Amino acid sequence: MYKLCSLLICFWLVLPLPAQTIQSTVLNFNTREPIPFVNIGILGKNHGTVSDDAGKFSLEVPKAGWSSSDTLRFSAIGYQSVDLVLLHEPELPPSIYLKPITLTLPTVVVNPKKFKRPKVLGHRNNSAKMVFFFQSNRLGTELCNRIEVKKGSYYLKKAHFNIAQNKFGPLFFRVHVYENAGGKPGKNLLPKELIISSELKSGTLSVDLAPYNLVLDADFFIGLEWVKTLNKGNISKDLQFCIGLGQDGGIFTKTTSQAPWKEQSQQKFGFRAHLGFYVEGAAE
Helix, strand or coil: CHHHHHHHHHHHHHCCCCEEEEEEEEEECCCCCECCCCEEEECCCCCEEECCCCCEEEEEEECCCCCCCCEEEEECCCECCEEEEHHHCCCCCCEEEECECCCCCCCCCCCCCCCCEEEEEECCCCCCCCEECCCCCCCCCEEEEEECCCCCCEEEEEEEEEEEEECCCCEEEEEEEEEEECCEEEEECCCCCCEEEECCCCEEEEEECHHHCCEECCCEEEEEEECCCCCCCCHHHHEEEEEEEECCCCEEEECCCCCCCEECCCCHHHCEEEECEEEEEEEC
């Protein structure tokens, strides 16, 4: 009888909690217009998504078991974040309103005499022999690579992402440039959205950073976030990025919006894996 009870308890513990689907529309508080590509998710957990072009989203979460620390966050560049405690919000209102905030581009005068030496930061690995994938098939999943700045200041001109193979189809990404916060991606340094789309099958996906006037003198992170589904493929299996090994770098991943960053384990012999992500800049 004891064994039977123990078995039943163990079986109950591994059963998934009943799930519910929460959905709403994210709107601009001032204009009442929809906000596309808002990051929506439970802080520190792997439940998240991104709003579509019309600001709508649908997210499956457990029905019960919430604590006062389980917070659903809505965040977007240029808007104040909104937090809802799930314990107190069994159902979401039909609309979630985000208030715009004023962001200004940093004033940078790019003096050719000061920033004149071309410089490549990061890793230009373009071999398809070693590859890496997104770690989930959820919107908001992200890959991020540390870019080392050894000495001096650099004006960032272009970012490049080496794709080994794309069987997924059309791609729709948001580009991020993060400050280094204790060895992990921190504050987003871009003052507005940087969205790119491509149907590239393999090769280098490039984006212009010059309009954002970024001058950096310390290590930073460059990342790609999947924010829109254009087909029914599996991005965690069908899209491969080039990687290599080196002393610097380091790959960080997120499974979805608001999920925690996870650093991929260090390789043997002290080498670290790094993505084929790099930035063209101009040095002093």
